[in-house]
Amino acid sequence: MVHTKMNAAVIDTDGKVVVRKIDVPKPGPGEIMVKVGAAAQNPTDWKSIAFGKRTGAVVGCDYTGVIEEIGPDVPAGLWKVGDRASGFVQGSTWPNGAFAEYTVASAEVTIHVPDSWTVESAAHLGAAPLTAIQALWQSHDDLPTPLKPTSTPFPILVYGASSSVGQFVVQFAKLSGLHVIATSSPKNFDLVKSLGADEVFDYHDTEVGKKIKAATGGKLKYAVDNISEHGSSQIISDALSDEGGKVSLLFPYESPRAGISVSSTVAYHLLGKSFDFPFSYTEDPNLT
Structure with a gap:
């Protein structure tokens, strides 16, 4: 079944976080789409909400789940649909974050999760390590x-x-x-x-x-x-x-x-994208 809408924790116009139905993100070049099984919290989550104030952005950075779709230009053999994966995204900045039913992430900044790990443990294998x-x-x-x-x-x-x-x-x-x-x-x-x-x-x-x-x-x-x-x-x-x-x-x-x-x-920096919050940064190929 192809899902087009999902529940997500979104920053509202008043700066508060609400659960809302939004479009399911699609993976772009070098990206994977993950059905989120668990998410972890980081200080950057509340700080981005409080100081970024990006209306419509999905909250959350760290996630773990199962790959449902693989975008173009992902290296062959790196991932397959059904693989367990953990990683992080730049939540509270774009209409894509970890506190949602689905998230899109960089295929090469994502970790393969062993079957022996619980989703609660695997969710921490994102920004912190x-x-x-x-x-x-x-x-x-x-x-x-x-x-x-x-x-x-x-x-x-x-x-x-x-x-x-x-x-x-x-x-x-x-x-x-x-x-x-x-x-x-x-x-x-x-x-x-x-x-x-x-x-x-x-x-x-x-x-x-x-x-x-x-x-x-x-x-x-x-x-x-x-x-x-x-x-x-x-x-x-x-x-x-x-x-x-x-x-x-x-x-x-x-x-x-x-x-x-x-x-x-x-x-x-590891995500290979320019951003303007929490500070202005232009992609540096030497870091990615």
């Missing part, structure tokens, strides 16, 4: 990887380790052989340690930056800031070595002091 990969190996160009882990561990600070992206950063960093220093609320210490963190500090502690610096012997030169606000830049600055270091950000801010280089990434 890909953003974590960008933060570790796009913003930083000299860190080891899980495929080539270092045999001589050195410290990396994961600020906001219990966040959706932070949890993936901790796991990837540990698999790369790094000594993972993390921050979170005390209630999440056990969670963060279970993911691989070697040491966890309470970011509420007014001396936390200095304590991390002492714990690393003043040798910390790498950090991932998964919060990028509420004073995180100063805490990280206090924790880094006197010589400075590199910090990858989820949201841009100025370097807190001389010797510290900062670089921000956003998963939307």
Whole structure:
């Protein structure tokens, strides 16, 4: 049966989200259409609703489901109808999002889901892990990887380790052989340690930056800031070595002091499309 209409969570003219019947999207070149089985929430969802105010846009980024249609120019053998798939789209910006019965996504920025995974678990394989990969190996160009882990561990600070992206950063960093220093609320210490963190500090502690610096012997030169606000830049600055270091950000801010280089990434870059929210971006083939 061919469906032409679907239910979707849409931004209304007053900025609120409503469920409405809209047209089912059609996959374009290099795209697949997925019947959504589950969707996950991200901070970008509410922020895009609140600040983007795109009337008619479908909300939601992360999804998992089953492929129902394959668009033109998708590489042969990459996907077939009926495959389980997970990924992300730039929700709350276009008339296409994850909080809908169907979504259209990039065929090459989508993950094959094993049959053993539940839809609830698979729905998280979207923006968060890909953003974590960008933060570790796009913003930083000299860190080891899980495929080539270092045999001589050195410290990396994961600020906001219990966040959706932070949890993936901790796991990837540990698999790369790094000594993972993390921050979170005390209630999440056990969670963060279970993911691989070697040491966890309470970011509420007014001396936390200095304590991390002492714990690393003043040798910390790498950090991932998964919060990028509420004073995180100063805490990280206090924790880094006197010589400075590199910090990858989820949201841009100025370097807190001389010797510290900062670089921000956003998963939307991977979709291979220009966009004008949350900032203006023209497609860069080197990133896609």
